[in-house]
Amino acid sequence: MTSEEGGECVSPDDDEIVRTPEITRRLALLWDPPEPKTRGRRASLTRADVVLAGIALADEGGLDALSMRRVAAALNVGAMSLYTYVPGRTELIDLMIDRAYAELDLPEAGAPWRPALSQYAHQCWMLYQRHPWILQTNMWRAPLAPHVLDAQEAGLRILVDTGPTERQVVEILSVVDNFVQGLARTAIAEDRERESTGLDSDAYWTSMSSFWADWFDVERFPTMNRIWEKGGFDDPAGPLESSLERLLDSIELTIDRARNSS
CATH class of the missing domain: 1.10.357.10 (Tetracycline Repressor, domain 2)
Structure with missing residues (x-):
């Protein structure tokens, strides 16, 4: 069981919870994504653009066709610029899956x-x-x-x-x-x-x-x-x-x- 304290879901054995910078960053990108740092320039892309481009590539050729370089090419930007929006391929796939699941028309509560x-x-x-x-x-x-x-x-x-x-x-x-x-x-x-x-x-x-x-x-x-x-x-x-x-x-x-x- 869990309880909410200060907006955070805390287990009774909270002192045993493992938190690493990698996992914290990965989860934050899904639940509280930081704004891309563009150094004062107007962003040419959004994170959603990157995710949708990744989905389009994977829909056509599967995950073997998905790379940060190919996503960048599809968006006509340099590969390094994508890391402003997504840290890497693993995180991109997380975001792609979440975006795909948003398409589900789920049954309403209380339905037979x-x-x-x-x-x-x-x-x-x-x-x-x-x-x-x-x-x-x-x-x-x-x-x-x-x-x-x-x-x-x-x-x-x-x-x-x-x-x-x-x-x-x-x-x-x-x-x-x-x-x-x-x-x-x-x-x-x-x-x-x-x-x-x-x-x-x-x-x-x-x-x-x-x-x-x-x-x-x-x-x-x-x-x-x-x-x-x-x-x-x-x-x-x-x-x-x-x-x-x-x-x-x-x-x-x-x-x-x-x-x-x-």
């Missing part, structure tokens, strides 16, 4: 949990489609940034009063996050395959159709064959819709069980 959680999942899915480079970062170490925490707050708020324990609430939201991120990574990889080969999913599997006639062994894979014949592999609703509904069904069972046991 199932449509709210569906909205949360769909918003995250669309965010990753717009900015696939986010999934190149370590999502377990997402920046402690305002809009990133807004998203987590909204997700936890959806579930916190539905019946499960606080620990279960965290687990449920983690399952939803991992589910959406995993599907998004697969969809992004499929998009890249289509762009590089010129074949969409249907065309690819048509090109591989001889396998089923020449190599597939029904006796070895009888369950797979049975499910295929019944249309089990058909996915008319898209990669997210039907799977998300099944996941929400499971969450509903967990919520009902928690309510009945309380």
Whole structure:
């Protein structure tokens, strides 16, 4: 638990908190960014310009395409001038992620949990489609940034009063996050395959159709064959819709069980 004293969130073991100049600078850039020092000259850029240029580069070529030099070139300025606004690439990626998360249309407090959680999942899915480079970062170490925490707050708020324990609430939201991120990574990889080969999913599997006639062994894979014949592999609703509904069904069972046991 935490308590607020003098506007600062302080833990009971405050004397054990680690504060380094690097981390303090990194967090201050997200929460209380200093004004760029331009030595009396009128600034030709804003920090937002730098962040948006970084997002544009990453949207096009992924994080491998992102460097301070390339951002500077996109803005027609010298690379050294960027350090007036952002200390380095790590901090720039933090700011880019926070700016991207600001695009989320998060569910309002008090909304019924199932449509709210569906909205949360769909918003995250669309965010990753717009900015696939986010999934190149370590999502377990997402920046402690305002809009990133807004998203987590909204997700936890959806579930916190539905019946499960606080620990279960965290687990449920983690399952939803991992589910959406995993599907998004697969969809992004499929998009890249289509762009590089010129074949969409249907065309690819048509090109591989001889396998089923020449190599597939029904006796070895009888369950797979049975499910295929019944249309089990058909996915008319898209990669997210039907799977998300099944996941929400499971969450509903967990919520009902928690309510009945309380």
